[in-house]
Amino acid sequence: MGPVPDxxxxxxxxxxxxxxxxxxxxxNVAVCIARAGYEVVVVDGDLEGANLHTCLGIPxxxxxxxxxxxxxxxxxxxxxxxxxxxxxxxxxxTHANLASAQPGHFQRVRLVSRLRQxxxxxxxxxxxxGTHPAVMDYFLVSDDGVIVFSPEPTSIENxxxxxxxxFYRRMRLGMMxxxxxxxxxxxxxxxxxxxxxxxxxxxxxxxxxxxGEGVRFVxxxxxxxxxxxxxxxxxxxxxxxxxxxxxxxxxxFGLDAEYLGYVNxxxxxxxxxxxxxxxxxxxxxxxxxxxxxxxxxKLIQGLGAPGVGPxxxx
Amino acid sequence: MxxxxxxxxxEVLELGREASxxxxxxxxxxxQSTYAPESLAxxxxxxxxxxxxxxxxxxxxxxxxxxxxxRQRYDEVLDGHDxxxxxxERSLQLPSLESEPPAPEPLRLRAPAALPIEGFTDEEEPxxxxxxxxxxxxxxxxxxxVDQIAEITKVNPSYLHFIEEERFDDLPASVYVRGFVTAxxxxxxxxxxxxxSSYLERLRQHRSEAEETRSWGRG
Ligand SMILES: Nc1ncnc2c1ncn2[C@@H]1O[C@H](COP(=O)(O)OP(=O)(O)OP(=O)(O)O)[C@@H](O)[C@H]1O
Ligand SMILES: [Mg+2]
Numbered sequence: 001m002g003p004v005p006d007x008x009x010x011x012x013x014x015x016x017x018x019x020x021x022x023x024x025x026x027x028n029v030a031v032c033i034a035r036a037g038y039e040v041v042v043v044d045g046d047l048e049g050a051n052l053h054t055c056l057g058i059p060x061x062x063x064x065x066x067x068x069x070x071x072x073x074x075x076x077x078x079x080x081x082x083x084x085x086x087x088x089x090x091x092x093x094t095h096a097n098l099a100s101a102q103p104g105h106f107q108r109v110r111l112v113s114r115l116r117q118x119x120x121x122x123x124x125x126x127x128x129x130g131t132h133p134a135v136m137d138y139f140l141v142s143d144d145g146v147i148v149f150s151p152e153p154t155s156i157e158n159x160x161x162x163x164x165x166x167f168y169r170r171m172r173l174g175m176m177x178x179x180x181x182x183x184x185x186x187x188x189x190x191x192x193x194x195x196x197x198x199x200x201x202x203x204x205x206x207x208x209x210x211x212g213e214g215v216r217f218v219x220x221x222x223x224x225x226x227x228x229x230x231x232x233x234x235x236x237x238x239x240x241x242x243x244x245x246x247x248x249x250x251x252x253f254g255l256d257a258e259y260l261g262y263v264n265x266x267x268x269x270x271x272x273x274x275x276x277x278x279x280x281x282x283x284x285x286x287x288x289x290x291x292x293x294x295x296x297x298k299l300i301q302g303l304g305a306p307g308v309g310p311x312x313x314x
Numbered sequence: 315m316x317x318x319x320x321x322x323x324x325e326v327l328e329l330g331r332e333a334s335x336x337x338x339x340x341x342x343x344x345x346q347s348t349y350a351p352e353s354l355a356x357x358x359x360x361x362x363x364x365x366x367x368x369x370x371x372x373x374x375x376x377x378x379x380x381x382x383x384x385r386q387r388y389d390e391v392l393d394g395h396d397x398x399x400x401x402x403e404r405s406l407q408l409p410s411l412e413s414e415p416p417a418p419e420p421l422r423l424r425a426p427a428a429l430p431i432e433g434f435t436d437e438e439e440p441x442x443x444x445x446x447x448x449x450x451x452x453x454x455x456x457x458x459x460v461d462q463i464a465e466i467t468k469v470n471p472s473y474l475h476f477i478e479e480e481r482f483d484d485l486p487a488s489v490y491v492r493g494f495v496t497a498x499x500x501x502x503x504x505x506x507x508x509x510x511s512s513y514l515e516r517l518r519q520h521r522s523e524a525e526e527t528r529s530w531g532r533g
Contacts, residue, residue, distance in 0.1 A: 151354060152354075153354060153357050153358070156354055156355070156357045156358065157357060157358040160357075160358055160359045161358075233454075235454075235459060236453065236454050236456070236457045236458050236459050237457075237459070239454055239455070239457060240344070240347070240457050241354060241355060243344060243348075244344070244347065244348035244353065244354075244355030245355050247328065247344075247345065247348050247355070248348065248355050248356055248359060248360065250328070251368060252359055252360065264454075285447075286447075287447055287450065287451060290438075290447075290451065
């Protein structure tokens with residue numbers, strides 16, 4: 001997740017579990033950031049369950065990422081759809097090919113580099129559920145990866161599965177030697193023969209095999225800063241869960257995760273989805289909207305003043 | 315990325331060296347709940363045995379840091395002038411024993427000095443007026459439940475809920491409400507004068523509007 005000097009900043013919103021609120025959060029945070037004056041493109045990364053357009057109140061767009069995947073359209077600017085917000089555009093994921101929805105590896109590389117070249121300040125990707133390689137790729141190449149979970153065991157379980165997948169992939173990418181990369185691949189199998197159970201076990205093995213790679217492993221860990229977002233909190237105790245998970249990320253993975261924020265459970269969310277309007281539009285003063293604003297505010301820190309990005313043409 | 319077992323007591327509790335006694339207390343309680351049996355935060359990632367090891371490590375850290383005398387002795391060990399400089403010598407010798415490339419700084423050597431739950435407290439404009447929702451957000455950001463405030467302030471928890479929800483018609487005379495809001499705000503360390511005056515202003519407005527509607531009804 002190294003920042004790229006030129007090009008749009010990329011933020012991915014993932015978290016493993018279906019239905020934890022990734023799309024709702026992506027839509028609302030994108031609206032907040034656009035209203036702060038930044039040029040934003042929000043991308044529906046869920047080719048198998050496209051619905052981001054619905055949260056933004058847009059009918060299913062005829063053009064989408066599916067056209068890029070099917071090699072019908074190379075120019076992402078042509079896929080941009082206007083929203084009700086002047087600074088916010090959408091790339092939808094509608095009408096994907098049911099036979100092969102996901103882009104292949106090289107297509108993903110191309111997609112990501114083109115997303116970065118979009119003439120905007122920020123690209124926000126709403127990821128699908130699960131840990132498909134495509135999902136993990138978008139998460140890992142982004143400047144910020146947000147992991148969404150709710151205070152339920154099932155959601156925590158999937159969030160950790162997601163984090164484990166992201167962690168090992170990221171570490172493997174950071175290693176130079178084939179033997180250490182192979183070792184990491186082995187460690188990704190929880191029942192591996194070497195008995196590597198935790199990242200700390202893995203580091204010990206790497207240090208024995210190749211101390212230089214051990215050093216590289218540690219610095220790769222340090223450069224990986226997932227951001228945690230707890231959705232649907234109902235009590236102060238559940239808000240504290242974010243700090244606890246951060247602490248567990250440190251003790252288990254050695255990761256310095258950031259607790260980005262939380263959004264409370266609010267029946268208004270469902271009503272806003274039903275009305276196909278962002279919550280921050282329908283109920284701008286409710287607690288959940290205030291929390292969404294905070295999250296948006298934190299995400300744009302370090303982005304520079306709005307309005308300095310090049311103008312969109314076409 | 316050393317395991318918690320190799321970390322200093324401060325690192326274990328995610329505290330800086332300058333942490334106050336109260337901060338040690340709160341960090342310990344927080345960590346205790348994080349690694350408690352059946353904790354949601356460790357679910358599916360840490361086995362009960364792993365969590366038990368971490369809990370033991372926590373206890374040790376807390377035992378040392380919560381007692382000023384033992385904390386001071388520990389600090390001296392960390393600073394390397396406990397036993398005639400033996401520790402310092404050790405730390406000077408260690409790196410030269412290794413001919414490997416220089417190790418990067420250990421991960422998260424120093425945790426933020428602030429208490430974990432305080433990471434969220436100052437996100438709203440400090441001088442902005444308080445309404446029920448802002449009081450609730452401030453309470454939640456500090457990790458406090460309504461019942462805990464009720465216990466400390468002895469104010470009936472129903473009234474505290476009514477205050478947060480701005481159920482003005484269910485609240486007693488304003489002189490009482492002023493007392494409740496002041497107690498609530500003090501309990502959370504908020505600006506109690508600002509909280510009481512701005513909340514009472516909302517209450518007054520609501521009640522005068524209600525009064526007006528009533529007199530219209532009569533007229
Ligand atoms: N803070 C909240 N309060 C109340 N309801 C919520 C909240 N967040 C999400 N929901 C409910 O959960 C539903 C699912 O949310 P959403 O579609 O954003 O999940 P998702 O993570 O994108 O799911 P998928 O993985 O299937 O894409 C929403 O339609 C809404 O009704
Ligand atoms: Mg979704």
